[in-house]
Amino acid sequence: MPRLDPESLHTHVDRLFRAAWALCGRREDAEDLVQETFARVLSRPRMLHGDDELAYLMRVLRNTYLTSRRTAARRPRTVPAPETEPEDPRSSDHAERALMAGELLAAIADLPEDLRLAVAAVDLLGLSYAQAGRVLDAREATIATRLFRARAQLAERLGDPRDSGREASSANRSLNQ
Amino acid sequence: MSDPANLTQMPESDDLQGDLAHLADGTLPQERAAQLRAQVQADPTLAVALERQERAVHALRTLDVPAPAPLRAELRAATTRRSRGPVFSFAPGAFGALGRLSAALAVGLAALLVALLPGGGSPSVAQAASFALRPSSLPAPRPVAGDATRLQATIDGVWFPSWNTIDWRAVGARRGTVKGRRLLAVRYTGRGWTIGYAVAAGQPLHASGGSLVRYDGSSLRVLALSGGTTAVTWLRSGHSCVIAAHAVPSGVLLRLAERDLR
Numbered sequence: 079m080p081r082l083d084p085e086s087l088h089t090h091v092d093r094l095f096r097a098a099w100a101l102c103g104r105r106e107d108a109e110d111l112v113q114e115t116f117a118r119v120l121s122r123p124r125m126l127h128g129d130d131e132l133a134y135l136m137r138v139l140r141n142t143y144l145t146s147r148r149t150a151a152r153r154p155r156t157v158p159a160p161e162t163e164p165e166d167p168r169s170s171d172h173a174e175r176a177l178m179a180g181e182l183l184a185a186i187a188d189l190p191e192d193l194r195l196a197v198a199a200v201d202l203l204g205l206s207y208a209q210a211g212r213v214l215d216a217r218e219a220t221i222a223t224r225l226f227r228a229r230a231q232l233a234e235r236l237g238d239p240r241d242s243g244r245e246a247s248s249a250n251r252s253l254n255q
Numbered sequence: 256m257s258d259p260a261n262l263t264q265m266p267e268s269d270d271l272q273g274d275l276a277h278l279a280d281g282t283l284p285q286e287r288a289a290q291l292r293a294q295v296q297a298d299p300t301l302a303v304a305l306e307r308q309e310r311a312v313h314a315l316r317t318l319d320v321p322a323p324a325p326l327r328a329e330l331r332a333a334t335t336r337r338s339r340g341p342v343f344s345f346a347p348g349a350f351g352a353l354g355r356l357s358a359a360l361a362v363g364l365a366a367l368l369v370a371l372l373p374g375g376g377s378p379s380v381a382q383a384a385s386f387a388l389r390p391s392s393l394p395a396p397r398p399v400a401g402d403a404t405r406l407q408a409t410i411d412g413v414w415f416p417s418w419n420t421i422d423w424r425a426v427g428a429r430r431g432t433v434k435g436r437r438l439l440a441v442r443y444t445g446r447g448w449t450i451g452y453a454v455a456a457g458q459p460l461h462a463s464g465g466s467l468v469r470y471d472g473s474s475l476r477v478l479a480l481s482g483g484t485t486a487v488t489w490l491r492s493g494h495s496c497v498i499a500a501h502a503v504p505s506g507v508l509l510r511l512a513e514r515d516l517r
Contacts, residue, residue: 084334085334087330087334088327088330088331088334091322091326091327091330092320092321092322094322095320095321095322095323095326096318096320099320109322109323109326109431109432110389110392110431112322112326112330113326113330113392113430113431114392116330116334117392117393120334179318179319179320182314182315182318183318183320197315200280201280201311201312201315201316202315202318206282207277207282219269219270219273222272222273222274222276222277223269223272223273223276225276226265226272226273226275226276226308227265227272228311229276229279229307229308229311229312229315230265230304230307230308230311232311232314232315233306233307233308233310233311234307236310236311236314
C-alpha cells in the first residue's frame, strides 16, 4: 500500500489553503486549519488506502475542519487584541482583484456545508467527482448536483460581469501580499 | 446582481443538473455533451443555467490566492522535520543539522519575503498576546527529563518553564506565525486561572505604553489590552516573552514572569 510522502506535501499548500479559506470563511482560520491538517498528517506515517495524496489531504482537511468547528462551538471566543494590521498599500487594481477574490471566498463560505465541501473538493482542490464522492461519503451523482447548486448560487451572488464591467474571473491573485 | 428569483429557473431534474455541472467543467462524456449542447441551444432556461455554471467554474478555477509565505515556510519546515525525525517535538536536536539548516533557510526566506511585501514587519506585543491566548493546537509539552524547571518546548533556543512545582501545569501549545514571525505559545492552568505564554523568534518585538516594573536588573512591561486582557512582556536571551490572560490579576502574571528571571 503506498505511503504518503511528507516531502511532497508542500506542493499542495496553495490549493489546500484556498479550500480551507472557502470552508472557514476567514484567512486566519484557514491558516490554522492548514497547519492543523499538516500536523495531523505528519504525526505518524500515513497509508493512502486507495486515495491519491490530494484526496487523502482533503479527507484530513474536512475531518479537521469538522472537529475544530465542533470544538469552537463549545469554547468561549477569545477577544482579539486591539491592534490591527496596517493599511494595505496595494494598488487600487490589486485591491479590486483582492476584493473580488474575497467576495468569491465569502460567497463560498456562505453556502450550505455540503455544497461548500463539494466546491472545495472539486473546484478548488481539483479532485474528480468520483474522488470527491469517496472523500465526502456521497455518491458521484450527488456531488454533481451539489456542484450544480453551489455554482448556480455563486454565479447569482457574484453577478454577471457583463452587467458591471467587472470580470468575475479576475477574482484572482493574492490576498496575501 | 441578478435577481435571486432567477434561481427558480434552474432545471429540476437531478440528472440534468449533474450533467450541466459536468458539461460546464468539461467532464461530461463527448456523446452526452453533444446531446446536451443541442438541448441547451433550444431551451433558454438551460442556456442561462449553463452560462452560470461556466461562469462560476471559471471564477473558481482561476482563483489564485496563494498560501502566505510564512505558512508555507512553516509547513516546509514541518515536512522536513517529519522526514528527518519526530514531528512537532519542540526539543532542540530533535532533527538533524540538515533539517535545521533547511528549516532555517525556509524561514529566513519567508521572513525576507514578508519584509519585502506590503504589511510585513514585526507583530506587536498585543498581537503576540492574542496569539498566546488562542486555543492550543498541540499537546502539552512535558518537562525535560532530569530538569524539572524546563519543558520540552523551545524556540530559537529559548525554553519554556515548567511550573509544576508551584501548581501551574502546561495544558497545551500552539505554533504559528504572526506577520511573518514564528511564535510558540504554551498554555498553563493553575489556581483556577489560565494563561498563555508566547515567545517570538528573532528580534525583540516593539513594546511601548503600559507600565514598567523593574526586577533584578530587568524590565517587565505590563499592558492592559482590550476585553480585560492583561499582558506582561520582557526579554529573555534577546527574545520577547509575553504572558497574557483574561481577568487574571497582573500581579499573578508578574510573579510568573519574575520566576523566569531568577
